[in-house]
Structure formats: structure tokens, C-alpha cells
Amino acid sequence: MTLVGRESPTARTQRIAAAEAGAPAHAAAMPRRSGSRGSTAMFYLGIAFIVVYCVAPYYWMVVSSFRRTSDIFSLSPIPRPFSMENYVAVFDPGQSFGRAILNSIIVAGTTTVVALLIGITTSYALARLRFRFKRALLAMIIATSMFPQVAIVVPLLKLFTGIGWINTYQAMILPSLSFSLPLAVWTLTTFFRQLPVELEQAAMVDGCTRWQAFRRIILPLAAPGVFTTVIITFIGAWNEFLIALSMTNSPDYQTATVAISKFSGAAAFVAPFGSQMAAGVIVTIPLLILVMIFQRRIVAGLAAGAVK
Amino acid sequence: MSTTAEAAVTGKRPGVAERLADSRFAAILVSPTVLVLLLVIVYPVLAAVVQSTYGAAGLDEKTGFVSDTEPLVGLGNYTAIFGDAGARFWNAFANTTFFTVVSVALETVIGVAMALIMNQALRGRGIVRASILVPWAIPTVVSALLWQWIFNANGVANAMLGTNILWSAGGFASQATIIVADVWKTAPFIGLLVLAGLQLIPEEVYEAARMDGASAWRRFVSITLPLVKPALLVAVLFRMLDALRMFDLPYVLIGPRKESVETLAMLVQDEASNVRYGAAAAYAVILFLYVFAVAFAFVGLLGANVVDDEDAPPRRSLRERLRGLDRSRRSVQP
Numbered sequence: 001m002t003l004v005g006r007e008s009p010t011a012r013t014q015r016i017a018a019a020e021a022g023a024p025a026h027a028a029a030m031p032r033r034s035g036s037r038g039s040t041a042m043f044y045l046g047i048a049f050i051v052v053y054c055v056a057p058y059y060w061m062v063v064s065s066f067r068r069t070s071d072i073f074s075l076s077p078i079p080r081p082f083s084m085e086n087y088v089a090v091f092d093p094g095q096s097f098g099r100a101i102l103n104s105i106i107v108a109g110t111t112t113v114v115a116l117l118i119g120i121t122t123s124y125a126l127a128r129l130r131f132r133f134k135r136a137l138l139a140m141i142i143a144t145s146m147f148p149q150v151a152i153v154v155p156l157l158k159l160f161t162g163i164g165w166i167n168t169y170q171a172m173i174l175p176s177l178s179f180s181l182p183l184a185v186w187t188l189t190t191f192f193r194q195l196p197v198e199l200e201q202a203a204m205v206d207g208c209t210r211w212q213a214f215r216r217i218i219l220p221l222a223a224p225g226v227f228t229t230v231i232i233t234f235i236g237a238w239n240e241f242l243i244a245l246s247m248t249n250s251p252d253y254q255t256a257t258v259a260i261s262k263f264s265g266a267a268a269f270v271a272p273f274g275s276q277m278a279a280g281v282i283v284t285i286p287l288l289i290l291v292m293i294f295q296r297r298i299v300a301g302l303a304a305g306a307v308k
Numbered sequence: 309m310s311t312t313a314e315a316a317v318t319g320k321r322p323g324v325a326e327r328l329a330d331s332r333f334a335a336i337l338v339s340p341t342v343l344v345l346l347l348v349i350v351y352p353v354l355a356a357v358v359q360s361t362y363g364a365a366g367l368d369e370k371t372g373f374v375s376d377t378e379p380l381v382g383l384g385n386y387t388a389i390f391g392d393a394g395a396r397f398w399n400a401f402a403n404t405t406f407f408t409v410v411s412v413a414l415e416t417v418i419g420v421a422m423a424l425i426m427n428q429a430l431r432g433r434g435i436v437r438a439s440i441l442v443p444w445a446i447p448t449v450v451s452a453l454l455w456q457w458i459f460n461a462n463g464v465a466n467a468m469l470g471t472n473i474l475w476s477a478g479g480f481a482s483q484a485t486i487i488v489a490d491v492w493k494t495a496p497f498i499g500l501l502v503l504a505g506l507q508l509i510p511e512e513v514y515e516a517a518r519m520d521g522a523s524a525w526r527r528f529v530s531i532t533l534p535l536v537k538p539a540l541l542v543a544v545l546f547r548m549l550d551a552l553r554m555f556d557l558p559y560v561l562i563g564p565r566k567e568s569v570e571t572l573a574m575l576v577q578d579e580a581s582n583v584r585y586g587a588a589a590a591y592a593v594i595l596f597l598y599v600f601a602v603a604f605a606f607v608g609l610l611g612a613n614v615v616d617d618e619d620a621p622p623r624r625s626l627r628e629r630l631r632g633l634d635r636s637r638r639s640v641q642p
Contacts, residue, residue, distance in 0.1 A: 047426075047429065051435065053492070054440055054443055055442055057455070060457075060464060061453075121338075121340070122342075131338075132331060134334075143603070148553035154356050154585060155355035158359065178345075185341060239447035241448065241559075242573070242577065246581065257447050258449075277457060291438075291442075295441055302497070302500060303503070
């Protein structure tokens with residue numbers, strides 16, 4: 001025990017962790033040099049193709065959302081004249097779209113928080129401990145994340161109708177856990193595995209229990225991974241449609257995705273293309289900002305499950 | 309100093325007592341997740357199986373009164389698919405299969421091509437990665453509206469193609485819009501997963517192949533594909549299972565109860581929302597078994613390794629697989 005000296009166990013392990021974190025976490029893949037000038041041109045053409053393929057359809061949505069109703073069918077690549085008309089129409093009180101966004105935030109937010117709280121200890125156990133039925137549990141979690149949601153919607157719809165839960169938040173949050181919990185556990189497990197085992201071993205040598213090692217050493221270090229998992233889980237819950245559609249029939253409890261799908265224009269008998277586009281942009285922009293800021297981490301989180 | 313830590317330090321395999329302690333600790337950590345999954349998945353699935361043996365509440369044939377209780381019909385809901393009511397089911401089954409096969413095939417080809425291009429990226433890696441995440445982050449409902457707008461009769465798709473197709477009127481045109489929209493949203497995702505697999509292949513392997521005079525195509529077929537196969541298999545499996553439960557996209561893009569695009573998931577939801585829980589549950593169970601069969605075929609026949617557990621007997625590592633390649637390369641030479 002003399003090795004430890006006056007330093008507290010956690011402080012010491014954290015110091016080691018900091019030293020570890022200094023080294024690059026993953027060797028960036030070396031870019032490959034292309035041979036001739038022709039292949040370089042081909043390559044840039046390919047890059048341009050990917051970017052246009054991914055972004056152009058969404059760009060068209062943004063452009064259309066800034067057109068006036070009278071020139072909504074215009075084909076010009078920039079909105080001229082520029083108009084906020086559709087955005088005003090979206091927040092017309094008759095649409096209760098603001099309420100729908102609030103509902104989405106409540107449902108997706110609660111689902112994410114609950115899934116993370118429940119899933120985090122499980123992922124640690126799956127990443128670090130040896131126990132019986134571990135493989136079975138892993139298989140169950142991956143199987144449930146690939147599960148057809150309609151299969152659980154039918155009996156739950158009947159059950160919730162019986163107990164008066166239609167048009168409540170819990171009727172959407174509980175079934176949403178069926179996909180967000182496995183997703184959270186799976187993503188977190190891959191992040192926990194990336195942390196060096198030596199950290200907990202060092203902490204336990206210094207006198208921490210396993211629980212203390214988890215709470216004081218691993219959890220703070222895993223914070224970026226936890227945060228990434230929050231984003232991935234939140235996007236999944238935010239995009240959910242089937243459950244929200246089945247469990248609500250009142251506009252007061254519809255989430256944004258359901259509200260958009262049922263959008264009717266401010267003016268009767270006019271197909272509300274413009275305000276549909278504007279609503280689509282509003283629902284998507286927060287996600288896109290998150291994704292742009294944390295793209296590197298999100299890609300790591302998505303890819304971690306597939307390769308190893 | 310705890311015994312577990314001691315074992316960790318001395319490098320000895322943990323003894324029985326330590327493993328028991330680990331197991332108990334694991335049980336505590338794991339139980340909340342297991343409980344919730346039992347509640348929100350296992351119970352509803354069992355309830356669905358039970359529900360599928362009941363018919364719809366309605367006119368009681370014996371008494372002539374309208375009854376609130378659902379009659380027990382046994383396997384009636386399942387055998388009904390071979391009768392008159394079966395036409396709608398088989399149509400949905402065929403649509404689901406058609407969408408899954410065609411979109412996943414296209415997504416795989418486009419996704420692999422994207423990954424190969426991205427893997428070459430000297431500059432612009434960030435912008436490509438950012439743009440590739442755009443379709444992934446957009447809610448399916450929003451992307452359905454987006455493509456509905458593009459494929460509007462007076463929309464930009466007809467203008468660019470110089471056609472006057474009524475895309476939403478049903479038939480193959482509607483199916484094509486679903487496939488285009490689905491491929492757009494998910495091909496980048498496959499590209500992302502395959503790229504992660506590609507980046508594990510060391511450059512030296514390609515250099516060695518180049519020295520041996522292997523053409524670009526030969527390098528792709530003999531090195532890239534076999535080495536990226538595990539990542540690709542998992543990506544394709546995930547996408548197939550996801551496509552089999554397709555609901556949002558056809559529901560919003562074309563609409564509910566449209567023969568040309570109705571999938572099994574849409575059929576189930578429609579039956580349930582019309583209070584025919586029994587039939588809905590039976591279709592849901594069939595869809596569940598279908599998904600299960602596809603997953604089983606992938607894991608069993610093609611060897612997709614989905615469950616990754618470090619304690620399990622090791623699979624062939626990348627290095628071993630490389631060695632295998634090396635051997636086959638040598639055997640080609642005189």
C-alpha cells in the first residue's frame with residue numbers, strides 16, 4: 001500500500017487516465033495516394049457526386065419552403081422572391097404545430113433519459129464483467145433492436161385503450177423504450193469497451209470497489225461516449241412515427257412527425273406543399289446542427305457496432 | 309485490497325469466488341434492462357400471440373346480439389390468409405419482399421461505391437462525412453414528404469426527366485418513388501459502415517497486390533470484398549430487417565390502404581386501428597416470424613457475426629484472414 005502514498009485512489013487513476021487520453025485514441029486511417037491525374041479527377045467527381053446525392057434533395061426542401069404559395073412550383077434553384085409566408089403559416093394556431101414540437105421534445109427527451117439511465121449499468125456489465133448468459137443477453141438486445149415495432153403496437157394499443165392511456169405521454173414513451181433502450185445499451189457497450197481495462201484495475205488496486213471504479217473513473221471518462229449515445233438515441237426517438245400515430249388521436253398529444261404527416265394548409269382546398277416543407281425544415285434543423293457539430297463522434301458510434 | 313483486484317494485478321484467472329462476486333454484481337447491473345425489455349417487448353409479443361387466436365367482436369351468430377367479447381377462433385386468423393381475405397395479405401407480403409430485396413440491393417451497391425470513394429479521401433473528408441449524415445438524421449416522415457414533393461406531378465422530378473408521370477397514382481411508378489426515397493436515406497448509412505470496415509485494411513496489402521500486377525478490379529474482388537465482408541454482412545442484415553418493417557415511408561409518401569405500396573407493417577397497423585386486433589396480431593406474428601427467418605438465415609448460412617463478445621472463442625482475426633489471402637495469392641503464382 002506504500003505505493004499509493006498520499007494520493008487518493010481516484011485521483012491517481014484519473015491521472016493515469018489523463019496520460020492515456022493524451023495518446024491518440026485511434027490511428028486515423030492514412031489517406032491513400034491516387035496514382036494518375038485522371039484518377040484524381042475521377043475521385044473528386046465521386047466526392048462531388050456523394051455530396052450532391054445526399055444534400056440536393058434536402059436543399060430542394062429548404063428552397064421550396066422559402067417560396068410564396070403562388071410560385072411554389074417554380075423550378076429556380078434559389079427562392080425568388082424570398083418569402084417567410086410558409087413559416088408564418090406553420091405556426092398558425094389552428095395547426096397546433098408548436099404544441100406538437102413540444103410533445104416531441106417531451107416524448108423523445110424522456111425516452112432518451114430513461115433509456116440511458118436504465119441502460120448505462122447494463123452496458124458496463126456487458127463490456128467488462130464475465131457472467132453467465134452474457135452472450136444470450138447480447139443476442140437478445142441486438143434482436144430486440146431489429147424487432148418489428150408493429151408486433152408490440154397491437155397488444156399495447158388494446159391494453160392502453162382499455163386503461164385509458166390513449167393520448168398520454170406514457171403511452172408513447174413506454175413502447176419507445178423497446179427500440180431506444182437496446183440502441184442505447186448497444187452503443188454504450190461499444191464505447192465502454194474502448195476504454196482501457198487497466199484503468200479500473202489500477203483503481204481497484206488503489207482500493208476502489210468495482211462500483212466506485214465504475215462511478216468515479218469509468219463514467220467520467222466515458223462522458224463523450226455517453227453524450228454521443230444520447231444524440232443517437234434522441235434522434236431515433238425524435239424520428240419515431242408508428243407508435244405516436246397509433247397511440248394518439250388528439251392533436252394535443254401528437255408528436256411533430258405525426259403532426260407533419262397530417263398537415264393541412266392554412267387555406268382550405270390548397271395542398272399545403274409550402275408549409276409542409278417549412279415544417280419539415282423546422283423539425284430537421286436542430287438534428288442537423290447536432291449532427292454537424294458531433295459528426296466525428298456520431299460516425300464512430302454508428303460504425304462501432306458493425307466492425308470489430 | 310479486494311481479491312478481484314489482486315487477481316487483476318497478478319494476471320491470474322479469477323477463481324470461483326471472484327467469478328461468483330462478478331456474476332452477482334452483473335446481475336444487479338443488468339436486471340433493470342432485462343425487466344424493462346420483458347415489460348415492453350416479451351410481454352406484448354406473447355400477448356400478440358394470444359390475441360391472434362381471437363376474432364373481431366361483433367354480431368354473435370347464436371344470440372343475434374352485438375357482443376363486446378371477442379370470439380375465440382384458434383388458428384382461424386392464420387388460415388384466413390389462404391381464403392378470400394388472403395389477397396390483401398399476400399399483396400402486402402409481396403410488396404414488403406419486393407421493397408426489401410430491391411432497395412437493399414441498390415443500397416448495398418451505392419453504399420459500397422460511396423465507401424470506396426470516401427476511403428480515398430485526401431481532402432474534404434469532413435464535408436463528405438457531414439453530408440452523408442444528412443439523409444440519416446432526417447426523420448423518415450420528413451423524407452417521405454420531401455420525396456412526395458419532388459415526385460409531385462408538377463414537381464422537379466418530372467421536369468428533369470421531361471415526363472408527365474403521376475407518381476402517386478399507384479402501380480410501379482409509386483413503388484419506384486418508395487425505392488428511390490428509401491435508397492436515398494439509407495445507402496449513405498451502408499457506406500458509413502462499410503467505410504469503417506475498409507479502414508481496417510492495411511495499405512501494405514494493396515501495395516503487395518499491386519507489385520504482383522493485380523488490376524484495380526482484381527484488388528477489389530480478391531482483397532477488398534473478402535476483408536470487408538463481415539462489416540458488409542452486418543450492414544446488409546440490419547438494413548434488410550429494417551426494410552421488412554417499413555411503415556412510415558409508404559404511409560406518408562403514397563398513403564395508407566394503397567394496394568401498390570401497402571407493406572405488412574401498414575396492414576397490421578390498419579387492422580389494429582380498425583379494432584380488428586385478432587387479425588392484426590396474426591399478421592404481426594407472421595411478420596415477426598418472417599423477420600426472424602431472415603435474420604436466422606443471415607447468421608446461420610452466411611455467418612454474419614452480429615453478437616460481438618470478447619469472451620467468446622475468437623473468430624478469425626483480420627491478420628489470420630490476411631494470411632489466408634496471402635496463401636491464395638502465392639498459390640496462383642507458378
